Amino acid sequence: HSAEPRVGLHDVEGVAELVGVASLAELWALPLAQLRARLADGPLGDRVPLSEVDLLAPVDGRTEVWGAGVTYESSREARVEESEQAATVYELVYDAERPELFFKSVGWRAVGPGGRLSIRPDSAVDVPEPELALVVNRLGEIVGYTVCNDMSSRSIEGENPLYLPQAKIYFGGCGLGPWIRPAWEIDDPYSLTIGMTIHRDGSPVWSGETSTARLRRRLDALVWYLMRNDVHPDGVVLSTGTCLVPPSPFTLAPGDVVEIGIGDVGTLRNPIVRGNPDD
Ligand code: DO4
Ligand code: MG
Secondary structure: OOOOOOOEEEEOOEEEEEOOOOOHHHHHOOOHHHHHHHHHHOOEOOOEOHHHOOOOOOOOOOOEEEEEEOOOHHHHHHHHHHOHHHHHHHHHHHHOOOOEEEEEEEHHHOEOOOOOEEEOOOOOOEEOOEEEEEEEOOOOOEEEEEEEEEOEEHHHHHHOHHHHHHHHOOOOOEEEEEEEEEHHHOOOHHHOEEEEEEEEOOEEEEEEEEEHHHOOOOHHHHHHHHHOOOOOOOOEEEEOOOOOOOOOOOOOOOOOEEEEEEOOOEEEEEEEEEOOOOO
């Protein structure tokens, strides 16, 4: 174990430090082909077993995390149901050419695998949102995939869509990890299984499974809108929207453990608390 965060490479033989790479942003400055060569060529430090490594959220502190919304029919239906007065807002955006994109978190506030995610104390109905997240370099190329838990307050968002930032942006509201799977190792990002299980008192209390085949948008179109007239010099993470919403009256409770698995990308597990996750 080392106190200093390091950038490492994980393969069948274990985890090795990428020598000479001080931050992920250095990798996200490279065009995709050069990134691939850099990871293939090393140099690498000594391998250690994964069990000896503390995984952090795979994002640099100042890199932004964004979210896309209402990209699956299941998300559209859930939002229409929870907000009677604003239902058309969600119906319109589902069919519109321009997607819903929203700022979710700065990298330093994202929580990694095993870290505590939080329910806001001023919220009555809360759900995890299991999402495929894109890791995008500064040139706007998709260089990898990770798992995002876009924690959301359904009661706050349902009261008024203008409350969306409060429903979604708070300390303990964004889970990322367990690592980044390089884009070239994923054959088809449109056929990945997404599964989520919520454990309570040691037993599953809700679980569901679906596929990115049901995504209504093209991934590169989401990235195109995100990069349009904007710059992300340290790269950016774009979560592509939820496809599983535990139906009402389900709500998360402190002590729950949320497990999200996406195809060959990885599995992200986080315990849930209410309020400040550092307390
Ligand atoms: O429209 C609100 C947010 C939608 C969202 O986060 C999702 O569909 O995943
Ligand atoms: Mg979401």
